[in-house]
Amino acid sequence: MDKRNQSTITEFLLVGFGDLQNAKILVFTLFLIVHIMALTANVLVIVLVGVTRSLHSPMYFFLSQLSLSELLFTSNIVPNMLWLILVGGGRVSVARCIAQFYLLGVPTIAQCLLLAAMSFDRYAAICRPLHYATIMTFTHQLQMVGSCWILGLMLTLFIYIFLNKLKFxxxxxxxxxxxxxxxxxxxxxxxxxxxxxxxxxxxxxxxLTPFIFIIVTYVSIIQTILKIPSSTGRHKAFSTCSSHLIIVCMYYGTLTSIYIFPPRDNSIDLNKGLSVLYTLVTPLFNPLIYSLRNQKIRAAILKYV
Known part of the structure; x- marks a missing residue:
C-alpha cells in the first residue's frame, strides 16, 4: 500500500486534449458535427424499428438495442469531452468521475452481449431456418435483451462498489x-x-466469451452458407451477416486496442486517438453500416422522407 501523508483529494483534473491553441474551434466543431450525426443516426434507427412494421423482426429489434447502447455510451462521454476542448481541461469530483465510469461500463458490457445475441439470431435464421420462428419468439428476444442489460448493470456495479472504496x-x-x-x-x-x-x-x-461465441456461430453459419447450391442464395445469406461482422470487427478491434493491449504510457496520444474512434466515430458508423447496406432500412427511411 502506498501511504502518502497528504490530505484526501475530492476532485480530479481531466487534461482532455491539452491546449489546442488555434485548432480548438476546428476540433470542437468537427467533433460536435460527428456527435450530432451519431445521435441522429442512432435515434433514427430506434424510431424506424419502432414504427415500421417490416422491421419488426429479431434482427432489427437487436439493432435498435445496439443503437440504444451507443446513445447511452456516447452521451455519457462526448458532451464533457467537447467542454474540455473549449476550456482546455477541467475538474471533476471523485464521485462524479467514478459514476462516469459506471455509466461507461454498463453499455459497453451490454453491447458485447448484444453483438453475441445478434450472432445467435443469424445462426438460428441460417442454420435452423425451419425452427427459427419457435426459437426467436418475442418472449425469447425480450429475455435475451433483458439479460444483456441486467448483466451490464450488475457486473459494472461490482466493479463500481470496489472502485468507490479507493482513497485518493x-x-x-x-x-x-x-x-x-x-x-x-x-x-x-x-x-x-x-x-x-x-x-x-x-x-x-x-x-472474450461473447467474442468466442460469435466466432463459433459464424463458423457454423459459413459452413451452412457454403452448402447452399444457388450463388444467389449464398450471396443473400452472406449479405445478411456482413454488416454484423463489420461492426463486430470494428467494436472488438478498438476495444482490444484500448483495454486488452493498451498503448504504453508514453503513447498517451495514441490511446486518446483510439478512444476518440471508440467513443465518437464507432457510434456513427454502426447505424450507417446497417442503413447503407440494408434494403429494408433504406426503404423505411425513404418512406418517411
Whole structure:
C-alpha cells in the first residue's frame, strides 16, 4: 500500500486534449458535427424499428438495442469531452468521475452481449431456418435483451462498489478526456488489489466469451452458407451477416486496442486517438453500416422522407 501523508483529494483534473491553441474551434466543431450525426443516426434507427412494421423482426429489434447502447455510451462521454476542448481541461469530483465510469461500463458490457445475441439470431435464421420462428419468439428476444442489460448493470456495479472504496490523496491529474478505471486505479493511494481482481474476473469473461461465441456461430453459419447450391442464395445469406461482422470487427478491434493491449504510457496520444474512434466515430458508423447496406432500412427511411 502506498501511504502518502497528504490530505484526501475530492476532485480530479481531466487534461482532455491539452491546449489546442488555434485548432480548438476546428476540433470542437468537427467533433460536435460527428456527435450530432451519431445521435441522429442512432435515434433514427430506434424510431424506424419502432414504427415500421417490416422491421419488426429479431434482427432489427437487436439493432435498435445496439443503437440504444451507443446513445447511452456516447452521451455519457462526448458532451464533457467537447467542454474540455473549449476550456482546455477541467475538474471533476471523485464521485462524479467514478459514476462516469459506471455509466461507461454498463453499455459497453451490454453491447458485447448484444453483438453475441445478434450472432445467435443469424445462426438460428441460417442454420435452423425451419425452427427459427419457435426459437426467436418475442418472449425469447425480450429475455435475451433483458439479460444483456441486467448483466451490464450488475457486473459494472461490482466493479463500481470496489472502485468507490479507493482513497485518493496525492496525484489528481488524469491525462485523458474521460474517467476510466486504469487511471483511477493508478492514482489511488490505497490498496487496489481487490478492485483489480474484480475487474479482471468481470472484464475478461465479458469481453472474450461473447467474442468466442460469435466466432463459433459464424463458423457454423459459413459452413451452412457454403452448402447452399444457388450463388444467389449464398450471396443473400452472406449479405445478411456482413454488416454484423463489420461492426463486430470494428467494436472488438478498438476495444482490444484500448483495454486488452493498451498503448504504453508514453503513447498517451495514441490511446486518446483510439478512444476518440471508440467513443465518437464507432457510434456513427454502426447505424450507417446497417442503413447503407440494408434494403429494408433504406426503404423505411425513404418512406418517411
Amino acid at each position: 490523496c496525492d496525484l489528481n491529474t488524469i491525462n485523458h478526456f474521460y474517467c476510466d478505471i486504469a487511471p483511477l486505479v493508478r492514482l489511488s493511494c490505497s490498496g487496489t488489489t481487490a478492485v483489480e481482481l474484480v475487474t479482471a474476473v468481470v472484464s475478461f469473461p465479458v469481453l
